Amino acid sequence: MILQAIDFSRFLRGSESDRVETADALVESFKQHGFARLVNYGISVFSIEHLEMLNRKFFSMPEDAKMRSFKGAETTAGLRKHKDVPDGILVDEKEHFDAGSASDMDFPNKWPDKDMPELRQFLEPFHDTCQDLCLSLMEACELGLRLPPGTLTRRCQPPASELRLNYYPAVDMKKLQDGRTRRTWPHTDFGLLTLLWQDDVGGLKYQDRSKSNSRSFMERQYGTGHSDLGVEQDVFLPLTRNEPGEMAVNISDTFQRLTNDVFRAGVHTVDWPDSSSHSRKERTLPARYSSVFFFKAHRNTSVGVLPHFITEQTPAHYDNITALEFHRRMTQVLIDPTGQK
Numbered sequence: 001m002i003l004q005a006i007d008f009s010r011f012l013r014g015s016e017s018d019r020v021e022t023a024d025a026l027v028e029s030f031k032q033h034g035f036a037r038l039v040n041y042g043i044s045v046f047s048i049e050h051l052e053m054l055n056r057k058f059f060s061m062p063e064d065a066k067m068r069s070f071k072g073a074e075t076t077a078g079l080r081k082h083k084d085v086p087d088g089i090l091v092d093e094k095e096h097f098d099a100g101s102a103s104d105m106d107f108p109n110k111w112p113d114k115d116m117p118e119l120r121q122f123l124e125p126f127h128d129t130c131q132d133l134c135l136s137l138m139e140a141c142e143l144g145l146r147l148p149p150g151t152l153t154r155r156c157q158p159p160a161s162e163l164r165l166n167y168y169p170a171v172d173m174k175k176l177q178d179g180r181t182r183r184t185w186p187h188t189d190f191g192l193l194t195l196l197w198q199d200d201v202g203g204l205k206y207q208d209r210s211k212s213n214s215r216s217f218m219e220r221q222y223g224t225g226h227s228d229l230g231v232e233q234d235v236f237l238p239l240t241r242n243e244p245g246e247m248a249v250n251i252s253d254t255f256q257r258l259t260n261d262v263f264r265a266g267v268h269t270v271d272w273p274d275s276s277s278h279s280r281k282e283r284t285l286p287a288r289y290s291s292v293f294f295f296k297a298h299r300n301t302s303v304g305v306l307p308h309f310i311t312e313q314t315p316a317h318y319d320n321i322t323a324l325e326f327h328r329r330m331t332q333v334l335i336d337p338t339g340q341k
């Protein structure tokens with residue numbers, strides 16, 4: 001099933017009935033697929049192309065220049081090479097660079113100011129633009145879920161979101177067939193929503209819920225550890241970019257908690273594209289770039305179930321903890337696959 005693109009300008013600038021229709025379409029797409037495709041969401045195609053150009057430039061810098069932005073233990077920001085992750089079971093064949101809000105003093109950014117000052121110049125204001133867009137998406141969700149205005153938006157300030165530039169180096173197909181390595185193994189993201197822009201290489205796939213194992217992915221992944229991952233039982237559908245500037249949005253774990261599973265986090269993976277131009281017979285998959293914005297709740301906000309989603313028939317499925325506690329719990333699970341959610 002192809003996800004219908006939603007024209008978000010009808011929410012941003014439309015009449016009251018346009019706003020309601022768009023909010024309803026967005027909420028329906030999130031409920032059914034955990035994903036939506038958006039066009040005309042208020043960021044120019046030029047900005048998205050510029051973002052992709054900077055992404056390519058950053059990862060094409062010499063190794064020593066890139067390493068000056070390497071993520072230290074004290075921060076979530078900077079460069080990370082997944083091959084270094086001590087997981088030992090499943091390997092993501094990728095590198096990524098993360099940057100939080102300029103106003104976030106708890107986790108300072110590690111910009112490559114000496115080698116590539118334009119990265120910071122563009123990404124600092126772009127971070128604010130993405131944060132504003134996500135607040136509009138939250139308003140649309142409030143409308144579409146019939147929640148009182150402010151229920152969601154007030155949990156998102158001050159910003160704790162992160163921008164990520166992903167780089168998947170060209171890779172030998174044999175490596176992707178060893179059973180341990182993928183560009184990105186199936187996962188859900190931690191925050192509320194994720195915005196995603198990708199190049200034309202393809203390979204991003206989202207779970208087809210009509211054909212996948214009914215047990216929640218989170219339960220399978222984090223409840224019992226990797227050995228019961230069961231990813232091969234899941235069916236994935238390609239999510240390609242149909243026009244420049246188009247954006248994919250997915251529901252992430254925190255939103256699943258707040259809505260007591262009314263929204264379920266969209267499971268996604270990156271592997272070989274299905275298109276005939278990249279058949280599995282080819283020996284090398286070309287490099288791929290994507291940029292994502294992980295929109296997160298404010299760290300001290302409770303991410304327990306909202307009272308609106310608790311009834312006698314459906315008690316709260318999740319405990320009442322802060323966004324920061326939840327984030328720590330999830331990163332702990334990734335480091336220790338036997339850890340409990």
Ligand SMILES: O=C(O)CCC(=O)C(=O)O
Binds near residue numbers: 189196290
């Ligand atoms: O590269 C992509 O298309 C997906 C990236 C992703 O899922 C992530 O960074 O969490």
Ligand SMILES: [Fe+2]
Binds near residue numbers: 187188189268
């Ligand atoms: Fe993701």
